[in-house]
Amino acid sequence: MRTLKLGDTGPEVPALGLGCVGLSEFYGPVDRDGSLATLHAAAEVGMTFLDTSDYYGVDSANERLIGEFLPKAAAGRSGFTVATKFGPVRAPGTGELIGVRSDPAHVRAACERSLRRLGTDHIDLYYVHHPDFVTPIEETVGAMAELVAAGKVRHLGLSNVTAAQLRAGHRVHPIAAVENEWSLFTREYEDSVVPVCAELGIGFVAYSPFSRGFLTGRHTSTDGLAADDLRRSMPRFAAPNAVHNATLLAPIRRIAEARGATMAQVALAWLLHRPAVHGIPVVPIPGTRSPLRLRENADALRLTLTGGELAVLDTIAQEVKGERMPPPPDLD
Structure with missing residues (x-):
């Protein structure tokens, strides 16, 4: 697994990370032992950049899972770069979303809770998962910077942010990475956040590189999904959007078949x-619950697309129908 430096001030990380959310929630039934097996497979292939959040799983189950895994991994805690996030607030026991907080008091308290759940004395990369709608980003980053000074956090990141928020936060303390969605279906940040990353020397962590599985060709509708699967609420998976979007997969499928690759590998190779194209470090963090799929994803690093293939793939996002996320819930 090759590595790269995540921005001018960021850590050295594998070229592919593991998005851990699906190991605990949102995409159908989860199995604790299977999730641990996937984490061990990630360690075996060098995919040691783990991305979690205190939002993932009821009572932050995903952070607890990683906290259970790290001492058992052959490399131990020091062999991993652990990124986690704070912001959305869920009700204990039920997981109901009850608010979003990025005020300084919450920043400090959330960090302490994450450290305990992860069983570590420091967080390698700490993000605000989503800024709230009241606290200036400068105040949030200021409180996060205090955690760096205290040795509890190594590097700072911002997730789901605009270009203006990124600039404002970076003026308070260097931001190592932005974590926003980026895929063949989602390219909305290429004309806004990405140029700011290039200007300021900030890395980009690309979440949902498969557009929640759509780009793999295995999940192109809500058929067969669990009743509580998050994709049931996503406009791109709703008919007739899903029917149309499935037709956009044809060039990905052709390239994959010609190369003896999977569609997922082609989608990752485009991101890699x-x-x-943009002159910034980009680290996709595909999620999976399958050690087999994880190893297939790692093999995408061996796939280099031609200029002609890239040109064909570059047109896909223009035709996608449906928003990438459902409307935000009413928290009043």
């Missing part, structure tokens, strides 16, 4: 080419 973004540094050459």
Whole structure:
């Protein structure tokens, strides 16, 4: 697994990370032993950049899972770069979303709770998962910077942010990475956040590189999904959007078949080419609950697309129908 430096001030990380959310929630039934097996497989292939959040799983189950895994891994805690996030607030026991907080008091308290759940004395990369709608980003980053000074956090990140928020936060303390969605279906940040990353020397962590599985060709509708699967609420998976979007997969499928690759590998290879296009480090964090799929994803690093293939793939996002996320809930 090759590595890269995540921005001018960020850590050295594997070129592919593991998005851990699906190991605990949102995409159908989860199995604790299977999730641990996937984490061990990630360690075996060098995918040691783990991305979690205190939002993932009821009572932050995903942080607890990683906290259970790290001492058992052959490399131990020091062999991993652990990123986690704070912001959305859920009710204990039920997981109901009851608010979003990024005020300084919450920043400090959330960090302490994450450290305990992860069983570590420091967080390698700490993000605000989503800024609230009241606290200036400068105040949030200021409180996060205090955690760096105290040795509890190594690097700072911002997730789900605008270009203006990124600039404002970076003025308070260097931001190592932005974590926003980026895929063949979602390219809305290429004309806003990405140029700011290039200007300020900030890395980009690309979540949902498969557009919640759509780009793999295995999940192109809500058929067969669990009743509580998050994709049931996503406009891109709703008919007739899903029917239309499935037709956009044809060039990905053709390239995959011609190369003896999977569609997922082609989608990742396109993202792995973004540094050459935009001049910034880009680390996709595909999620999976399957050790087999995880190893397939790692093999995408061996796939280099031609200029002609890239040109064909570049047109897909223009035709996608449906928003990437459902409307936000009413928290009043």
